[in-house]
Amino acid sequence: xxxxxxxxxxxxxxxxxxxxxxxxxxxxxxxxxxxxxxxxxxxxxxxxxxxxxxxxxxxxxxxxxxxxxxxxxxxxxxxxxxxxxxxxxxxxxxxxxxxxxxxxxxxxxxxxxxxxxxxxxxxxxxxxxxxxxxxxxxxxxxxxxxxxxxxxxxxxxxxxxxxxxxxxxxxxxxxxxxxxxxxxxxxxxxxxxxxxxxxxxxxxxxxxxxxxxxxxxxxxxxxxxxxxxxxxxxxxxxxxxxxxxxxxxxxxxxxxxxxxxxxxxxxxxxxxxxxxxxxxxxxxxxxxxxxxxxxxxxxxxxxxxxxxxxxxxxxxxxxxxxxxxxxxxxxxxxxxxxxx
Amino acid sequence: xxxxxxxxxxxxxxxxxxxxxxxxxxxxxxxxxxxxxxxxxxxxxxxxxxxxxxxxxxxxxxxxxxxxxxxxxxxxxxxxxxxxxxxxxxxxxxxxxxxxxxxxxxxxxxxxxxxxxxxxxxxxxxxxxxxxxxxxxxxxxxxxxxxxxxxxxxxxxxxxxxxxxxxxxxxxxxxxxxxxxxxxxxxxxxxxxxxxxxxxxxxxxxxxxxxxxxxxxxxxxxxxxxxxxxxxxxxxxxxxxxxxxxxxxxxxxxxxxxxxxxxxxxxxxxxxxxxxxxxxxxxxxxxxxxxxxxxxxxxxxxxxxxxxxxxxxxxxxxxxxxxxxxxxxxxxxxxxxxxxxxxxxxxxxxxxxxxxxxxxxxxxxxxxxxxxxxxxxx
Numbered sequence: 001x002x003x004x005x006x007x008x009x010x011x012x013x014x015x016x017x018x019x020x021x022x023x024x025x026x027x028x029x030x031x032x033x034x035x036x037x038x039x040x041x042x043x044x045x046x047x048x049x050x051x052x053x054x055x056x057x058x059x060x061x062x063x064x065x066x067x068x069x070x071x072x073x074x075x076x077x078x079x080x081x082x083x084x085x086x087x088x089x090x091x092x093x094x095x096x097x098x099x100x101x102x103x104x105x106x107x108x109x110x111x112x113x114x115x116x117x118x119x120x121x122x123x124x125x126x127x128x129x130x131x132x133x134x135x136x137x138x139x140x141x142x143x144x145x146x147x148x149x150x151x152x153x154x155x156x157x158x159x160x161x162x163x164x165x166x167x168x169x170x171x172x173x174x175x176x177x178x179x180x181x182x183x184x185x186x187x188x189x190x191x192x193x194x195x196x197x198x199x200x201x202x203x204x205x206x207x208x209x210x211x212x213x214x215x216x217x218x219x220x221x222x223x224x225x226x227x228x229x230x231x232x233x234x235x236x237x238x239x240x241x242x243x244x245x246x247x248x249x250x251x252x253x254x255x256x257x258x259x260x261x262x263x264x265x266x267x268x269x270x271x272x273x274x275x276x277x278x279x280x281x282x283x284x285x286x287x288x289x290x291x292x293x294x295x296x297x298x299x300x301x302x303x304x305x306x307x308x309x310x311x312x313x314x315x316x317x318x319x320x321x322x323x324x325x326x327x328x329x330x331x332x333x334x335x336x337x338x339x340x
Numbered sequence: 341x342x343x344x345x346x347x348x349x350x351x352x353x354x355x356x357x358x359x360x361x362x363x364x365x366x367x368x369x370x371x372x373x374x375x376x377x378x379x380x381x382x383x384x385x386x387x388x389x390x391x392x393x394x395x396x397x398x399x400x401x402x403x404x405x406x407x408x409x410x411x412x413x414x415x416x417x418x419x420x421x422x423x424x425x426x427x428x429x430x431x432x433x434x435x436x437x438x439x440x441x442x443x444x445x446x447x448x449x450x451x452x453x454x455x456x457x458x459x460x461x462x463x464x465x466x467x468x469x470x471x472x473x474x475x476x477x478x479x480x481x482x483x484x485x486x487x488x489x490x491x492x493x494x495x496x497x498x499x500x501x502x503x504x505x506x507x508x509x510x511x512x513x514x515x516x517x518x519x520x521x522x523x524x525x526x527x528x529x530x531x532x533x534x535x536x537x538x539x540x541x542x543x544x545x546x547x548x549x550x551x552x553x554x555x556x557x558x559x560x561x562x563x564x565x566x567x568x569x570x571x572x573x574x575x576x577x578x579x580x581x582x583x584x585x586x587x588x589x590x591x592x593x594x595x596x597x598x599x600x601x602x603x604x605x606x607x608x609x610x611x612x613x614x615x616x617x618x619x620x621x622x623x624x625x626x627x628x629x630x631x632x633x634x635x636x637x638x639x640x641x642x643x644x645x646x647x648x649x650x651x652x653x654x655x656x657x658x659x660x661x662x663x664x665x666x667x668x669x670x671x672x673x674x675x676x677x678x679x680x681x682x683x684x685x686x687x688x689x690x691x692x693x694x695x696x697x698x699x700x701x702x703x704x705x706x707x708x709x710x711x712x713x714x715x716x717x718x
Contacts, residue, residue, distance in 0.1 A: 030602070030604050031601050031602050031604035031605050031608060032604040032605075032607050032608045033608075051639070051641075051644060056639060057607055057608075057610060057639055060607065060636050060638070060639040061604055061607050061636075064636035065602075065603060065604060065607070065636060120633070183564060184563075184564070194602060194634070195633065195634035196634060197633045197634040197635075199633050200633070200634070306602065309601075310600075310601040311599065311601050312601065312602060
């Protein structure tokens with residue numbers, strides 16, 4: 001027991017160090033060449049001279065373009081990692097992810113609708129959250145009406161809701177004017193942080209961070225919820241309130257990430273699996289590990305996406321290219337026995 | 341009774357050749373009243389004359405039709421972006437009927453065949469091979485494909501092959517004049533003036549060493565990061581007005597715009613002068629005030645030095661092929677080299693419009709040309 005505790009601490013520490021180093025490297029990479037030593041120098045001396053300064057432009061690139069993007073990638077991955085692990089825990093199913101039960105496409109529809117009507121802003125997140133919750137509630141209601149407790153029914157209901165909101169997203173695309181708004185909606189839906197800014201960071205971080213951190217702080221409860229409704233009741237606990245709180249917080253997190261980065265699949269699905277291999281199924285450990293792995297994964301994907309070719313490659317494509325094989329390997333290695 | 345039948349029969353027998361003859365006569369007349377031209381696809385297109393109803397797809401084409409035909413009454417269909425340009429320009433004042441042109445058959449880049457057939461044009465012009473175009477002939481709508489023309493021009497120390505606003509304009513004038521059976525000479529005169537203006541400007545710029553030429557960036561759409569890369573219309577304008585194209589490394593096939601990798605590209609290029617295309621609603625003030633989310637303009641040299649300009653909108657937008665090409669050259673050359681060119685643009689525009697568009701501009705209209713309003717419908 002003592003041994004695994006040490007391992008766990010070590011793994012978290014290691015993840016933290018790798019995350020820190022990758023962040024530095026990521027900051028120095030991009031279309032504007034900035035050597036690593038200049039990157040470090042600028043970060044240590046963020047206030048610089050005027051246009052005559054040798055580092056005038058690199059400082060602007062780094063502080064106004066790359067830093068907000070880095071912060072959004074880290075917090076987005078952090079949030080998606082935590083929510084993914086929480087979803088798989090409370091629904092007691094390793095196949096469940098925010099994408100599967102319709103939250104992502106619901107939030108995606110809401111956000112797309114808001115962009116269509118108002119342009120990007122506060123409303124994007126608000127609409128995303130509203131329709132994310134609506135999607136999740138619909139899935140839950142359908143599942144409850146037909147066969148409470150059946151995971152299969154729950155997932156199937158999710159598939160139905162998912163398809164419905166995908167169609168609604170297509171409707172928004174159809175209605176968007178093809179010159180200006182359609183390209184931006186389509187591009188945003190593919191998943192991208194290319195329009196990251198301090199404004200977007202300022203609007204989404206206050207949602208993503210408190211809700212994910214709160215979820216982290218109640219990870220003990222999630223262990224209990226993962227026992228299943230009947231068992232929880234057997235312990236003399238009413239699971240409804242904590243369950244509702246957990247679902248609202250995850251949906252808040254996901255809709256905030258969707259509003260800023262579009263629909264980025266796979267992270268919520270495979271990050272918890274990778275983390276489980278690292279630290280085991282106990283949510284006390286799984287959630288912090290998922291948070292760090294999620295941040296690492298998102299940052300890695302975003303860095304690859306913006307450096308591998310002159311054009312930004314959408315995140316949705318890269319997460320699928322990386323995610324699908326990883327998931328297949330996990331599937332084969334587990335031989336159908338999912339450790340939860 | 342039988343006799344009557346006989347007479348009837350004989351009458352019919354006599355009449356039949358006459359019927360055939362008159363039929364033959366009719367078809368001969370028909371042949372005279374149609375025109376067969378070979379378009380840029382190499383297809384021969386048969387157009388019944390006279391052409392009364394024109395539908396067109398290329399955005400700059402309506403104003404060329406106006407110049408060739410002296411009117412826009414025959415244009416029943418055009419791109420919504422042509423109409424929206426007319427709404428905020430003198431073209432709409434000169435030809436108010438054009439503001440009612442039907443745009444419903446065009447959805448962005450695709451063609452709604454049934455809508456086009458519904459408005460029943462005698463001819464349809466396009467500069468793109470559109471999906472469903474081969475169906476048009478079968479539907480009784482002859483379509484004339486007039487592609488964009490390229491030319492090789494001097495640029496920097498060497499040459500560059502670009503989509504040429506001048507050659508494209510000249511070509512479209514020819515097609516239009518042929519189909520409408522009009523004299524093209526007036527519109528063609530513009531192409532001569534255009535070449536003369538090119539020479540006039542180049543003779544001054546020749547003496548400026550390459551190292552002293554300004555680095556110029558033309559943004560087609562700022563938020564979408566679309567710039568005038570190598571080979572575009574913008575590359576032509578920059579080359580012909582003595583600039584170095586900041587986005588010359590952007591390669592692509594589009595005649596007007598190429599997507600850059602990220603905003604960091606602009607920070608890397610750090611252009612001396614920036615032009616905004618007026619195909620979008622971004623204004624120079626958006627850059628000066630640094631108000632575009634996700635972009636940091638404050639450090640860019642052109643912004644710091646106040647050298648961000650929005651391309652004018654005269655008889656049509658000045659960036660793509662237009663009959664105002666010579667004016668665009670003068671305007672841009674002067675912005676690039678304020679010390680070398682002392683054009684009085686207001687007067688240049690006034691005289692040019694009087695001479696070639698037969699229109700007397702008011703002072704306000706001239707100000708509007710140089711400072712085009714943003715249009716909601718782009």
